[in-house]
Amino acid sequence: MPTIPLSEKNHRYTVIMAGGVGTRLWPLSRIRKPKQFQSFLSDKTLIQETFTRAQTTVPAEHICVSTGQRYAGLVREQLPLISSGQLIIEPLAKNTAPAIIYIAAILAHRDPDALVATLASDHAIENPEEFTRAIDLAFETIESSPDALATIGINPTKPDTNYGYIRMGEEVSRTEQDRVFRIDTFKEKPDRATAEQYLSSWEYLWNAGYFVFRAASVREWVSKYAPEFLSFADALSSALANDTLTEELILELFTQVESAPIDTVLAERLPVEERFVIPTTLEWNDIGGWHTLYAFLAERHLTDQIVRGP
Numbered sequence: 001m002p003t004i005p006l007s008e009k010n011h012r013y014t015v016i017m018a019g020g021v022g023t024r025l026w027p028l029s030r031i032r033k034p035k036q037f038q039s040f041l042s043d044k045t046l047i048q049e050t051f052t053r054a055q056t057t058v059p060a061e062h063i064c065v066s067t068g069q070r071y072a073g074l075v076r077e078q079l080p081l082i083s084s085g086q087l088i089i090e091p092l093a094k095n096t097a098p099a100i101i102y103i104a105a106i107l108a109h110r111d112p113d114a115l116v117a118t119l120a121s122d123h124a125i126e127n128p129e130e131f132t133r134a135i136d137l138a139f140e141t142i143e144s145s146p147d148a149l150a151t152i153g154i155n156p157t158k159p160d161t162n163y164g165y166i167r168m169g170e171e172v173s174r175t176e177q178d179r180v181f182r183i184d185t186f187k188e189k190p191d192r193a194t195a196e197q198y199l200s201s202w203e204y205l206w207n208a209g210y211f212v213f214r215a216a217s218v219r220e221w222v223s224k225y226a227p228e229f230l231s232f233a234d235a236l237s238s239a240l241a242n243d244t245l246t247e248e249l250i251l252e253l254f255t256q257v258e259s260a261p262i263d264t265v266l267a268e269r270l271p272v273e274e275r276f277v278i279p280t281t282l283e284w285n286d287i288g289g290w291h292t293l294y295a296f297l298a299e300r301h302l303t304d305q306i307v308r309g310p
Contacts, residue, residue, distance in 0.1 A: 011113040012139050013215075014054040015103050018047055018067040018075060018121035019093055035287060036121035037074050046287065047121045051079050054119060056132040057139070064088050064107075065121075066099055091251040097265040098257045100211070101229060104218035105236040114215040115142050123208070126283035134280045137178050138212035141276050147220070149270055150212040151183070153205025153277045154284050159195035163286075164188055164207040164263075166277050183275040186268050205279055209286075211262065218266075225269040232257045 018036050036047045044052070047065075054063050060081045066088040067075055075082060088103055100118060107114040117135055125131050138150040153166045169184035186207065190198060198204035222233045235253055239245035267275065 011111060012058045012115050012117070013062045013064065013107055013111075014058045014117045014119060014135075015064045015066050015088065015107075016047065016050050016054065016119050016121045017096070017099065018065050018071060019090055019099070020122065033074065034071075037071070037078060040287065041124050045078055046124070047075070048078055049125075050119055050121050050123065051081075053125065053128050053131050054117075056128065057117070057135045061086070064103070066090065066103055066118075068093060090254065091247070092254040094254055094257055094259040096262040097226075097229065097260040098232065098254060100262045100266075101218055101222060101233050102236060102254075104213075104215040105233065105240060108215035108219070109237070109240040112216060115139055115212065116215050117210065117212045119210055120208075120286065122287050124285045124287055127281070130280055130282050133177070134278050134282070135210070135212070137180070137278050138210075138276075141173075141180055141278070142212050142214055145274075145276070146214045147217055148213075148274045148276055149217075149221075149267060150180075150276045150278065151267070152208045152210040152282070153279050154208055154282045155279060156199050156204065156206050159192060159199045160206070161189055161192055161195050164209075165190065165198055166205045166207050168203050168205065168277060168279065169272060172276065178278075180276050180278055182272050183277045184272065186263060205277065206284075208282070208284060209263075211267070221266050221270065226265045228258065229265065 020034060020036065036050075037045050039045045042049065051063060061083075063082070064086045065075050065079065065082060067090070069089050069091065072087055072089060075087060076084075088106060090099055090102065103118070104116065107116055117138065134152050138152060141150045142148060151166070153168070156163075156165075165187040167184040167187060169182035171179060171181050173180040184203075187198070187204070219233050219237060222229045232253055235249075236245065239249055
C-alpha cells in the first residue's frame, strides 16, 4: 500500500477515548489520575504513546480527545499540542454509544466529509508500524465504502478469555500485505475451551475495539438500527446546526440518554455487507488490569520477575 502524505489526509480524524477511570489497576490507577495518564511501559504515559501513534495516520490538528471535564486539565497538560477545540467533553460517562454518537455529530458538523478513527487511550503496542498500516487501510476501506464500518482485528497468539473476538467472513480485498474481510459475527469473551477453538481456527481475531467510519453515517445507522438513540442524535445535530449546544443542554441530553456500548448498539446490528475487519499482527495489550500488564511486561522482558523502582 503506497504511503499517503499526512497533508493529503484532509478529511481523516482520530479521536482518543480517554474518559475511563481504570479501577482494575488500583491503587496506582485512581479516579483522580487513571491509567491512561500514567507511564507503565516507557517515559511516556499511555495517552502520550497513543497520541504519538495517531500522528502517523492523521495530522496533529485532526486528533481529538474525548474525555470528562475532570480530566480535561490532565489531557492539556500531557498533550500540549491539543487545543481546546480538540477536546470533546462528555458531561457524564454513559459508555461508548452516546460518546461516539456525540463525537460523530460534532465532527460531521465541522466537516461533512469527516472520516473518524476511535482509539482507546490505554493500549500498549510494540510494533507501531503495523498500527499505522492497519489504520491507514481502514481509512482507505471507508473511503471506498463510505456507508460501512471498519474495525481492527488482531491475530490471537494464545487462547485468551479476557478479549472479545471477531469471526471473519468473506474476503473482499487482498494484496500481498493488505487484506480486508467482512465481519461475520462479533463474539463475547469466551471460556477457555472456546478460546482454544478460536485459536486453532484462522477465522477468529481478537477485537481491538478500534472503529473507523464516516461521521455522517452514524446518524443514518442510528435511524435504521438503533432508533432508541435517535432523539439524542437529532437533538445534538439540531443544536449544533443552530449554534445552541450549550453545556446545560449537553448535560440534559446525556442525563436522559441510555448508557450502552457502541458494539451492541450499532456494530453488531449493522448488516454484514456494511462492516469490515482488517486482520493485523499487532503486538498489543489493552492493559486491562494488573494481570494483563504483568503478562505483557513478562513477555517483553522475557522474565517472570517484574519490578518497578524509582
